[in-house]
Amino acid sequence: MIDTDVGSETDAVIIASSVHEPELFTALYERHAPAIHRYVARRLGTDMADDLMAETFLIAFRQRESYDQSRPDARPWLYGIATNLVAQHAKAEARMWRTIARTGIDPAMDSPADRVVEQVSASGTRRSLAAALARLHPGQRDVLLLTAAGGLTSTEIATALGVSPGTVHSRLNRARKKMRAAFGGIDPLDVPEGLDR
Amino acid sequence: MNELEYMCAEVPAPSADALAKGHERLIAEVAASKAGSTRAGRGIRWKRRPFMGGLIVVGTAAAVTAAVAILPGATSTRTERLRPVSAVEVLGRAAKTARTEELHARNDQFIKVTSVEIADHRYTRQTWLSVDGSEVGLLRTNPCQFRSGTATCDVRLQNGDRPKGAPPMPFNGTPAYLRTLPTDPAALKAYIRAHTDKLPASKRPAEGYETWSFVVDHVVENYVPPKLRGALFDVAATVPGISVSKNVRDAIGRPGIAVRMKTGAGWQELIFDPVSYRYLGERGSTTPSGPANYQNALVKTEVASTLPPHRFLPERRHN
Numbered sequence: 001m002i003d004t005d006v007g008s009e010t011d012a013v014i015i016a017s018s019v020h021e022p023e024l025f026t027a028l029y030e031r032h033a034p035a036i037h038r039y040v041a042r043r044l045g046t047d048m049a050d051d052l053m054a055e056t057f058l059i060a061f062r063q064r065e066s067y068d069q070s071r072p073d074a075r076p077w078l079y080g081i082a083t084n085l086v087a088q089h090a091k092a093e094a095r096m097w098r099t100i101a102r103t104g105i106d107p108a109m110d111s112p113a114d115r116v117v118e119q120v121s122a123s124g125t126r127r128s129l130a131a132a133l134a135r136l137h138p139g140q141r142d143v144l145l146l147t148a149a150g151g152l153t154s155t156e157i158a159t160a161l162g163v164s165p166g167t168v169h170s171r172l173n174r175a176r177k178k179m180r181a182a183f184g185g186i187d188p189l190d191v192p193e194g195l196d197r
Numbered sequence: 198m199n200e201l202e203y204m205c206a207e208v209p210a211p212s213a214d215a216l217a218k219g220h221e222r223l224i225a226e227v228a229a230s231k232a233g234s235t236r237a238g239r240g241i242r243w244k245r246r247p248f249m250g251g252l253i254v255v256g257t258a259a260a261v262t263a264a265v266a267i268l269p270g271a272t273s274t275r276t277e278r279l280r281p282v283s284a285v286e287v288l289g290r291a292a293k294t295a296r297t298e299e300l301h302a303r304n305d306q307f308i309k310v311t312s313v314e315i316a317d318h319r320y321t322r323q324t325w326l327s328v329d330g331s332e333v334g335l336l337r338t339n340p341c342q343f344r345s346g347t348a349t350c351d352v353r354l355q356n357g358d359r360p361k362g363a364p365p366m367p368f369n370g371t372p373a374y375l376r377t378l379p380t381d382p383a384a385l386k387a388y389i390r391a392h393t394d395k396l397p398a399s400k401r402p403a404e405g406y407e408t409w410s411f412v413v414d415h416v417v418e419n420y421v422p423p424k425l426r427g428a429l430f431d432v433a434a435t436v437p438g439i440s441v442s443k444n445v446r447d448a449i450g451r452p453g454i455a456v457r458m459k460t461g462a463g464w465q466e467l468i469f470d471p472v473s474y475r476y477l478g479e480r481g482s483t484t485p486s487g488p489a490n491y492q493n494a495l496v497k498t499e500v501a502s503t504l505p506p507h508r509f510l511p512e513r514r515h516n
Binding site for chain 2: 133
């Protein structure tokens with residue numbers, strides 16, 4: 001159990017402390033696990049997210065000694081690990097997006113048991129969006145979803161994926177171009193004027 | 198916000214159950230790293246031959262390195278709806294059923310157990326064990342597990358001689374030995390703990406793992422008297438980190454509900470009949486609910502008056 005107050009420490013401080021006091025690493029889990037879960041659930045559904053969320057932190061724990069201490073916020077690092085895990089399931093991810101496109105059933109929205117009970121079908125726009133996402137190159141999906149689900153900036157995405165910010169920009173541009181093409185010239189990732197909810 | 202951002206924003210937070218399980222896995226990793234055994238614990242294929250006495254017990258001590266344990270899993274109304282039966286409930290029902298299933302055997306008779314094991318190959322294994330321990334026991338495997346290319350072979354099963362370096366816990370399933378174990382769950386747990394404590398500190402596993410292993414070692418491919426069998430399942434229910442795995446099948450294809458535990462080398466499941474909660478078998482895999490790398494189904498337990506005609510393989514240590 002943790003009796004040290006880590007509530008206000010930066011992620012970097014927690015990680016550094018955990019090298020000698022491994023238990024402290026659980027504070028990082030408490031802080032970021034829910035967000036990592038939601039990110040993975042968006043890409044692979046809730047079931048796989050349960051496992052990969054845990055796996056992300058096991059890998060992070062094993063790599064904690066090599067964490068770059070100049071980065072106070074560990075989110076890019078954690079999202080990077082999670083993204084690598086998601087990449088191992090690229091086919092499953094494409095399948096999931098195709099399922100949404102075809103059936104409107106979204107495995108990210110609920111647990112398997114709930115699916116039977118209450119099922120809200122995705123709207124037409126979402127189904128088209130899912131169809132377009134299924135066709136994207138995995139690297140392009142990474143940048144789109146790290147932006148939309150992870151809330152990371154381009155710089156943070158570059159850190160997460162270990163690529164240059166320029167690569168992130170070009171991937172993002174190509175992804176949006178493809179999405180626009182799929183939507184008959186309308187960019188589904190744009191917020192329509194005056195319609196921002 | 199654009200539509201994709203909405204699709205992301207609406208994803209619900211993980212269930213308390215998923216968070217608790219992830220936390221447990223991390224804690225186990227932390228514990229293993231402190232024991233300095235993470236690397237050793239991973240990759241070891243835990244090989245178990247219960248109750249082979251000095252003859253066949255191998256590998257168990259070496260595998261008892263990875264520590265697993267600790268926090269009781271949180272529950273939420275959401276997960277309760279998701280999972281109608283918890284691991285504790287499954288084991289509770291299994292314990293209740295176990296206490297009703299008695300074989301009436303005299304001291305001069307044998308308990309015969311038939312099981313099917315799928316590891317590298319599929320084997321039918323039959324054991325005859327003397328009730329009072331006065332007679333030598335017999336293990337018959339088909340095909341022969343100890344000499345390749347042989348259809349059936351018999352090996353001697355006898356009490357005693359702990360192999361060098363094995364833990365002091367008596368991995369020994371003869372009816373006579375089983376009678377010496379406490380049948381009260383708390384006392385049985387204390388017994389397990391007492392034996393675990395004698396391990397050298399560097400090899401001492403977390404309590405949960407050792408308790409779980411003890412239960413598995415005694416239940417798999419064995420006839421355990423009803424009260425003790427019930428107590429074993431009750432004790433297993435106290436192990437932190439156990440969870441339910443639904444819709445599994447045992448080695449001979451019977452559908453079941455399983456309770457699983459992360460062990461040093463992967464996941465280990467005890468499978469029960471989904472209706473009666475009678476014990477069916479064991480299943481091992483490297484990932485939760487992944488493809489099986491070890492399976493053993495208990496097919497039949499019965500009383501036999503004598504050993505069948507047999508010819509033992511020349512004595513040597515078998516693995």
